[in-house]
Amino acid sequence: MLELYYFHGATCGLKARLALAEKGVDYTHKVVDRPYLRTREYKELNPNGVVPTLLHRGTVLIESSIIMDYVDEAFDGPELKPDLPLNRARMAMWLKNADDVYLPSLGTVTYTVSMRHKILEKSEVERKKYLDGIPAMAARERRRLALEMGFESPNFAPALLELDRMLDDMETALGRHEWLADATYSLADAALSPFVERLDELSFAAMWEDSRPAVTDWWDRVKTRESYDQVLGATPNPERPQHTEKGSKAWARINEILTRH
Ligand SMILES: N[C@@H](CCC(=O)N[C@@H](CS)C(=O)NCC(=O)O)C(=O)O
Known part of the structure; x- marks a missing residue:
């Protein structure tokens, strides 16, 4: 029995889901909402109060990159790691950067551009409760x-x-x-896709379409894969319209920062 806890639009949940889809592994979708992540029941599974969480035969796994690696190792299906040690190391570097650098950066950009407006509508008490409920101190301060x-x-x-x-x-x-770590698709491509997806949702695609032809081509190829269709085509992020609206309004400012540096 395989169960994955996630919510639609969660970048880290998408990483795990893309790896499962590429591998052709079926699982029970435990789609949760953000308030549930803060309950004692959920924190017993994932003390960080975040998604994804994978349950396999009674064992709990957390951390999206570790889940992706486990899925590739534990199940039959296409190999999602390069053969050559050098390319394996390159793949590991993409996963490390996704965890250490890209996720906190994307969180800051998404919350500033899009999510902030909704949270500011809350009362001061609710806002404090919201912030206090973020278990990791660094993430709480960034937010x-x-x-x-x-x-x-x-x-x-x-x-x-x-x-x-x-x-x-x-x-x-x-x-x-052709792919991020090798001539074939690997966990690196699955890990990076949700980040590009979010920038796309925010209507920031000019960040690659204007000047990065290889990324443009890669993104087109990612979107034609069955895994993308299964995961994102079937259930697009419900927050996409909001991200697109707020992102379009912010683009002039974004572009100004990008060109200034
Ligand atoms: N390092 C963790 C980070 C998990 C994480 O931050 N998940 C986000 C979604 S990408 C989350 O659940 N956020 C809770 C929220 O937005 O309230 C992982 O890769 O699994």
Whole structure:
């Protein structure tokens, strides 16, 4: 029995779901909402109060990159890791950067551009409860600054520039081989797709369409894969319309930061 806890639109949940879809593994979809992540019941599974969480034969696995690796190792299906040690190391680097750099950066950008407005509509008491409910201190502080200072937060421009650097690194890697870590699709492609998907949802596609032909081509190829269709085509992010509306309004500002640096 395999169960995956996630919510639609969660970047980390998408990483796990794309790996499962590429592998051709069926699982029970435990689609949860954000308030449920803060319950004692859920935190017994995932003490960080985040998705994804994978349950396999009574064992709990957390952390999207670890789940992806486990899925590739534990099930039959296409091999999602390169053969060559060097390319395996390259794949591991993409997964590490996804966890350490791209996810916090994307969170800052998404909350500042799109989610902030909804949270600011809450009362002060509700807002405090919301922030206090974020278990990881670093994430809580990033979120607090995004809410209180918006684009003026000292984190905003660096976060955006990290994502721009991610696209630069992708362009370089895709000049070496057809996929991010190898000539064939790997966990690196599954891990990076949700980040590009979010930038697309925010209508920031000019970040690659204007100047990064290899990323543009890669993204077109990702979107024609069955895994993308199963995971995102079947259930698009319900927050996509909001991201697109707020992102379009923010684009002039985003572009100004990108061109200034
Ligand atoms: N390092 C963790 C990060 C998990 C994480 O931050 N998940 C986000 C979604 S991408 C989440 O559940 N956020 C809860 C919220 O938005 O309230 C992983 O890769 O699994």
